[in-house]
Amino acid sequence: MNHQNVAKMKRPKSNKAGYIFIAPAVLFFLVFTAIPIVVAVYLSFTRYGVFDAPRWIGLRNYINIFTVDPVFLQSFRNVSVYVAIVVPSVVLISMVVAFMLNNRKDAKVFRSIYYLPALLSIIAASAVWRFMFDPTYGTLNQILRLLGMQSQNLPQWIYHPSTAMASIALMSLWMILGINIVIYSAAVRGIPKEVVEAAEIDGASSMNMFWRIIFPLLRPTTFFVMTMTIIGSFQLYDQIYALTSGGPAGSTTTPVFLIYMNAFDSFNMGYASAQSVILFIVIIVFTLLSQRLTRDDY
Amino acid sequence: MYFKCIDNILLLYYNPFVIDSASICQYEKFCSWRMFMKKLTLLFLSFVIALAILGCGGDDDTSILDVFDGNNGNESTNLVIWGEVPGTDADDIREAMAFVSDNNPYGISLEYVPVQGLGVRLAAARLAGDLPDLVLWPRPDTATYAPKGFLYELHELVERDGMNTDIFYAEALRELKHDSALYGLPVDIDPWGIWVNMGMVESHNADLTPSDPDYVTVPTTWDELYHAAVQLTRHDQSGNVTATGFNINALRGAFYSFLLTMGGEIIDENNGVVNIDDTKGTAVLEFFNDFYRHDPPLYTRGIDPIDAFAGNRLAMTFGPLYFERQVKARNASIDMQFISVPAGPIDGVQSGVIGGYGLVIPRGAKNPNNAWDIMQWWTNDQEALLAYTDIYSALPANITLWESDSIKNHPLFSSVIDEIEHYRVRPVVPGYINFEVQAVFPTIDKLELEMDNMTVAKALEEIKRIGDRTLALERE
Numbered sequence: 040m041n042h043q044n045v046a047k048m049k050r051p052k053s054n055k056a057g058y059i060f061i062a063p064a065v066l067f068f069l070v071f072t073a074i075p076i077v078v079a080v081y082l083s084f085t086r087y088g089v090f091d092a093p094r095w096i097g098l099r100n101y102i103n104i105f106t107v108d109p110v111f112l113q114s115f116r117n118v119s120v121y122v123a124i125v126v127p128s129v130v131l132i133s134m135v136v137a138f139m140l141n142n143r144k145d146a147k148v149f150r151s152i153y154y155l156p157a158l159l160s161i162i163a164a165s166a167v168w169r170f171m172f173d174p175t176y177g178t179l180n181q182i183l184r185l186l187g188m189q190s191q192n193l194p195q196w197i198y199h200p201s202t203a204m205a206s207i208a209l210m211s212l213w214m215i216l217g218i219n220i221v222i223y224s225a226a227v228r229g230i231p232k233e234v235v236e237a238a239e240i241d242g243a244s245s246m247n248m249f250w251r252i253i254f255p256l257l258r259p260t261t262f263f264v265m266t267m268t269i270i271g272s273f274q275l276y277d278q279i280y281a282l283t284s285g286g287p288a289g290s291t292t293t294p295v296f297l298i299y300m301n302a303f304d305s306f307n308m309g310y311a312s313a314q315s316v317i318l319f320i321v322i323i324v325f326t327l328l329s330q331r332l333t334r335d336d337y
Numbered sequence: 338m339y340f341k342c343i344d345n346i347l348l349l350y351y352n353p354f355v356i357d358s359a360s361i362c363q364y365e366k367f368c369s370w371r372m373f374m375k376k377l378t379l380l381f382l383s384f385v386i387a388l389a390i391l392g393c394g395g396d397d398d399t400s401i402l403d404v405f406d407g408n409n410g411n412e413s414t415n416l417v418i419w420g421e422v423p424g425t426d427a428d429d430i431r432e433a434m435a436f437v438s439d440n441n442p443y444g445i446s447l448e449y450v451p452v453q454g455l456g457v458r459l460a461a462a463r464l465a466g467d468l469p470d471l472v473l474w475p476r477p478d479t480a481t482y483a484p485k486g487f488l489y490e491l492h493e494l495v496e497r498d499g500m501n502t503d504i505f506y507a508e509a510l511r512e513l514k515h516d517s518a519l520y521g522l523p524v525d526i527d528p529w530g531i532w533v534n535m536g537m538v539e540s541h542n543a544d545l546t547p548s549d550p551d552y553v554t555v556p557t558t559w560d561e562l563y564h565a566a567v568q569l570t571r572h573d574q575s576g577n578v579t580a581t582g583f584n585i586n587a588l589r590g591a592f593y594s595f596l597l598t599m600g601g602e603i604i605d606e607n608n609g610v611v612n613i614d615d616t617k618g619t620a621v622l623e624f625f626n627d628f629y630r631h632d633p634p635l636y637t638r639g640i641d642p643i644d645a646f647a648g649n650r651l652a653m654t655f656g657p658l659y660f661e662r663q664v665k666a667r668n669a670s671i672d673m674q675f676i677s678v679p680a681g682p683i684d685g686v687q688s689g690v691i692g693g694y695g696l697v698i699p700r701g702a703k704n705p706n707n708a709w710d711i712m713q714w715w716t717n718d719q720e721a722l723l724a725y726t727d728i729y730s731a732l733p734a735n736i737t738l739w740e741s742d743s744i745k746n747h748p749l750f751s752s753v754i755d756e757i758e759h760y761r762v763r764p765v766v767p768g769y770i771n772f773e774v775q776a777v778f779p780t781i782d783k784l785e786l787e788m789d790n791m792t793v794a795k796a797l798e799e800i801k802r803i804g805d806r807t808l809a810l811e812r813e
Contacts (some may be wrong), residue, residue: 086813088484088485088486088487089460089463089464089485090460090463090485090486090487090700090701091485091486099813103810103813107806107809107810108806108810109775109776109802109803109806109807110775110803173639174637174638174639175577175637175639190575190576190577191576195638198638198639199786200782200783200786200788285774286778286779286782287779287782287786288779288780288782288783288786288788289775289778289779289782292779300771300774303454303456303457303460304456304770304771305481305768305771305811306456306460306481306482306485306487307810307811310810310813
């Protein structure tokens with residue numbers, strides 16, 4: 040009797056219990072994920088303001104996004120700055136810090152400290168950062184003054200378009216690094232010791248060890264961290280809402296900020312849905328790119 | 338021990354992602370035909386349910402007069418009114434509502450519920466079938482929300498009940514209309530002008546005579562405003578601003594106000610397009626530029642105007658009438674004066690923008706007849722309106738009250754009434770707020786920060802170009 044036949048014999052005749060067990064999860068998925076996605080795609084072809092039924096207008100919303108809308112494409116340029124700062128920084132810093140913490144006795148203390156900002160409410164943290172970013176009285180510029188920087192050269196942080204998005208990225212890094220350090224720490228711990236020992240016996244240098252052994256073994260984790268950070272970055276909203284409201288000069292207006300404004304300030308739900316669909320596609324594209332970047336070719 | 342505990346929890350929580358992360362890349366499982374069919378079925382099922390849900394929200398073709406049939410018999414007399422006034426101000430609104438509840442002839446009582454994000458909350462309440470009976474409505478939102486069916490049209494009721502709407506300040510009533518349909522009745526008028534910290538002015542003038550070139554008067558023209566802003570600004574030895582003459586951060590929000598001081602327009606309401614006279618638009622932006630480019634700088638970014646004004650670190654700022662209440666909550670002894678925005682250099686007239694609240698009935702409210710009765714009564718009853726005026730420090734929109742002693746003898750209200758004929762509401766077109774946020778503010782920011790080689794001429798052109806596109810999107 041081969042293994043397949045054994046498996047067939049052991050399979051229960053009815054899967055009812057299994058379906059009952061997965062029903063809550065499927066229901067949850069349907070109500071909070073699948074249906075909203077389908078509704079959003081449908082609404083993107085309509086004009087809809089919540090109080091009246093949706094009116095089908097075909098591709099009009101999509102055409103308007105690319106031909107009339109003066110700010111949506113600009114918002115992608117804005118968020119690209121954020122993505123370009125946050126994604127590589129998160130991957131590199133988290134990986135390096137996790138690697139440095141590995142095998143240290145006080146690693147637990149540091150991991151907990153790094154993780155603490157993630158426990159804070161973004162809105163509450165933003166209030167503190169707003170104070171820190173204040174060009175005149177803020178903590179950051181006070182420190183720079185102590186270091187000898189002239190008043191006229193001090194950065195304006197969130198109050199100037201050239202530094203606003205970078206300032207938001209700085210705050211975000213402070214909040215999200217801890218989570219990713221923990222993820223990388225777990226991954227570093229999961230690397231088989233015998234592989235490292237074998238490399239050491241073969242005389243691999245620290246750099247070789249990192250680039251040829253550790254880094255490739257961390258690729259699945261890097262893919263996970265990079266993907267989640269890309270998705271989170273393109274969905275940037277809370278910090279913008281709390282710190283800059285899209286300014287100055289529209290430099291921190293992000294796609295989600297615009298989608299929110301169109302959906303819940305102007306109640307152009309159909310148009311906002313079309314913008315959401317485009318954002319969804321962009322995120323998919325970047326996720327696939329990230330997958331290619333971290334693909335294991337070995 | 339504590340850190341070890343946290344650390345273990347974190348690693349336990351994130352380990353599944355990491356240990357199984359190799360499986361993330363195992364797409365083969367997901368690509369099997371059976372899996373694909375399951376996903377397709379799930380997607381189809383979602384689509385059917387979604388369409389069914391959306392199908393439930395059909396148009397309501399019932400006539401307004403059928404809804405407001407005058408039959409109050411089955412309606413509750415305990416009405417809920419929503420508004421966006423929060424915090425301690427909400428207590429003032431509650432006190433005014435209590436007066437209405439205690440004195441109206443219908444036995445109706447009003448319960449005020451402050452909500453944040455009025456539009457979102459109304460949409461959610463509509464979907465849940467639990468709308469409030471009335472809303473203390475920010476009138477500038479009417480043009481955006483009324484065409485989307487948020488509010489009942491009331492003009493047929495006004496006609497049926499022979500109500501005289503001439504008793505209301507015309508601009509306030511106009512702000513509650515869209516496409517000649519009326520959606521509410523105005524309660525108050527909220528003029529925005531400039532508050533002057535008279536203590537700082539007097540302190541500056543202490544050793545000067547009126548003939549002295551540095552002497553500051555309460556400004557009535559742009560030149561006087563600029564002169565006062567420069568004179569009242571103080572710097573430390575390093576050149577940092579220690580006291581601000583005029584809150585220049587608020588200039589971009591006052592672009593329309595300054596156009597009004599030359600009798601200018603910003604939007605052609607009939608066609609929903611930007612309509613700024615080149616000469617007047619250029620004059621306003623050049624005036625702003627004079628503030629931005631002054632050396633030494635006249636301002637710092639990010640100041641809190643209430644704190645700074647109350648702390649005598651800010652001499653002049655834009656604000657509504659209730660700014661006085663906010664400042665005096667922090668510095669009761671401060672001497673402050675409200676002025677209209679000073680007259681411009683072309684066709685000059687002191688002016689400003691007015692906002693304010695109206696009463697509206699959200700479409701689908703459960704007690705529409707009682708709601709209509711109480712809003713008619715409240716916006717007409719002299720005592721109820723004066724109580725509201727007294728408690729909430731707002732000028733009533735019912736102009737018949739402007740002749741009453743309590744308004745005529747009120748120093749703030751009387752000074753506003755003297756100049757109110759030049760005040761205007763924001764343009765009544767859908768998407769005006771988006772126009773300001775997407776076209777006016779960022780462009781003036783760029784001018785201020787000298788970004789993208791922005792000049793006055795280029796800024797004016799950009800406001801028109803982006804503005805027209807923003808308004809066109811809303812018209813679609």
